[in-house]
Amino acid sequence: MLWSIAVLLTGLWCLGLATGYTTGLLIHVLIAAAIILLVINIKQEIVIYDxxxxxxxxxxxxxAHLRG
Known part of the structure; x- marks a missing residue:
């Protein structure tokens, strides 16, 4: 779920940069939010794996204890 949101935000960020139409700070908030979501998701996956x-x-x- 977080991966999907991060990909969507990254796509919107790229679209905003490609079109040249930016809404000031919002375009930078999108990429920051995408990066934060990716970090959170990776951290959760590491915890689950551990x-x-x-x-x-x-x-x-x-x-091994039961055998030995």
Missing amino acids: ELTEISRAGKRKK
């Missing part, structure tokens, strides 16, 4: 990795490791440790 949690899944920890769950996987805990399961492997439990299996």
Whole structure:
């Protein structure tokens, strides 16, 4: 979801630059918002990956403990 919004904002930013019609600060707010959304999304994906990795490791440790 955040990727879609970031792509949309980046597209609007590019369109604003290409047409030469800018609304002052708004054109720069669009790219800043897109970058912020991308950073938030990447951070969330890293947290989810870390949690899944920890769950996987805990399961492997439990299996090894039961065998040994």
